[in-house]
Amino acid sequence: MNTGVSTIHWHILGAGSLGCLWAARLAQVKQSVHLILRSAVRLQAFPGQVQLTTQHTCQSLALTAELADTSQTPITHLIVACKAYDALTAIDSIAPRLAENACIILLQNGLGSQQAIIQRYSKQRIIAASTTDGAYLTAPFQVTWAGQGLTQLGDLNHLGQAAPHWLELWQVAGIHNQWNPQIWHALWLKLAVNCAINPLTVLHQCRNGELRQQASQVNALIPELTLLLKQAEVPLQPNQLHQLIWQVIEQTANNTSSMLQDVQQQRPTEAEFITGFACHYARSQQLTVPHLNALHHALIEQLTY
Ligand SMILES: NC(=O)C1=CN([C@@H]2O[C@H](COP(=O)(O)OP(=O)(O)OC[C@H]3O[C@@H](n4cnc5c(N)ncnc54)[C@H](OP(=O)(O)O)[C@@H]3O)[C@@H](O)[C@H]2O)C=CC1
Numbered sequence: 310m311n312t313g314v315s316t317i318h319w320h321i322l323g324a325g326s327l328g329c330l331w332a333a334r335l336a337q338v339k340q341s342v343h344l345i346l347r348s349a350v351r352l353q354a355f356p357g358q359v360q361l362t363t364q365h366t367c368q369s370l371a372l373t374a375e376l377a378d379t380s381q382t383p384i385t386h387l388i389v390a391c392k393a394y395d396a397l398t399a400i401d402s403i404a405p406r407l408a409e410n411a412c413i414i415l416l417q418n419g420l421g422s423q424q425a426i427i428q429r430y431s432k433q434r435i436i437a438a439s440t441t442d443g444a445y446l447t448a449p450f451q452v453t454w455a456g457q458g459l460t461q462l463g464d465l466n467h468l469g470q471a472a473p474h475w476l477e478l479w480q481v482a483g484i485h486n487q488w489n490p491q492i493w494h495a496l497w498l499k500l501a502v503n504c505a506i507n508p509l510t511v512l513h514q515c516r517n518g519e520l521r522q523q524a525s526q527v528n529a530l531i532p533e534l535t536l537l538l539k540q541a542e543v544p545l546q547p548n549q550l551h552q553l554i555w556q557v558i559e560q561t562a563n564n565t566s567s568m569l570q571d572v573q574q575q576r577p578t579e580a581e582f583i584t585g586f587a588c589h590y591a592r593s594q595q596l597t598v599p600h601l602n603a604l605h606h607a608l609i610e611q612l613t614y
């Protein structure tokens with residue numbers, strides 16, 4: 310299909326679940342895709358392709374991989390697919406290669422990493438991509454696309470620009486997307502939902518739907534999260550956050566939250582960028598959020614990673 314977009318050289322920082330998912334889908338539409346891996350050991354293990362499994366298909370897509378400093382090619386379009394706690398350091402590792410007008414797309418959950426990145430990389434156009442796509446690795450470089458979602462994108466700096474021309478190409482690549490000039494609002498709303506669900510699933514070791522049995526704990530967080538969102542100037546209808554949180558719990562009832570998955574697989578969590586960020590923001594704005602503070606402390610006590 311002719312999208313009217315010439316081939317773009319996409320560099321993808323991080324070849325985990327989302328990095329491989331994005332790499333495979335862009336490679337499917339004949340884009341030039343380069344994975345940037347963390348170590349020589351990972352590069353040696355790269356088989357020259359990424360395998361993408363969906364409900365109906367399994368396809369291997371050839372693409373290239375490199376280390377941050379093994380190539381000098383300038384980077385014009387960078388997708389950052391690391392966890393929130395690795396994102397800034399990962400971008401720093403390729404900083405000398407970044408074109409001055411490069412576009413950096415951030416896939417991280419939570420808040421905090423985005424602010425640090427826009428502060429350090431003020432010349433580049435930084436776009437957040439908040440996605441409800443779900444993916445997991447079954448083996449290195451073999452990704453299963455668990456659920457087609459929606460990816461909302463919008464500028465985090467240099468506000469007010471037109472949507473990038475490559476969004477149409479992403480659509481063709483199966484990356485169902487929507488441009489959202491108010492992406493900060495979307496990130497805040499997702500943060501609030503993650504604060505209400507993820508930590509409690511860790512503390513109760515339960516799937517999202519089982520939080521129905523912990524409704525009073527979920528509900529106690531909602532007025533505090535509403536306070537934070539209002540302070541951040543996120544427009545909210547009365548009761549909107551309550552409805553959204555319970556809707557997500559119902560729609561994802563069978564899911565194990567990403568935070569509980571990290572705990573189960575003994576990986577670090579993104580807690581500091583979810584409840585950690587919420588508590589830090591509340592303190593900086595002198596907002597009283599006792600339930601959120603208690604939740605964050607209980608979570609940190611429980612986490613050994
Ligand atoms: N997976 C999903 O379905 C969804 C994830 N998200 C969000 O997307 C982000 C990425 O998540 P996910 O893909 O699951 O994470 P993964 O842990 O699967 O992948 C992260 C990858 O980043 C790599 N990495 C870390 N630092 C560097 C570096 N300096 N240079 C190169 N690579 C690096 C890691 O490498 P190594 O293997 O060497 O450790 C790892 O492969 C998170 O913020 C998550 O919350 C959002 C929605 C859905």
Ligand SMILES: CC(C)(CO)C(=O)C(=O)O
Pocket residue numbers: 418502503506507517557561564565566567568
């Ligand atoms: C919405 C929710 C809670 C779905 O599981 C999620 O985003 C996560 O697990 O991080």
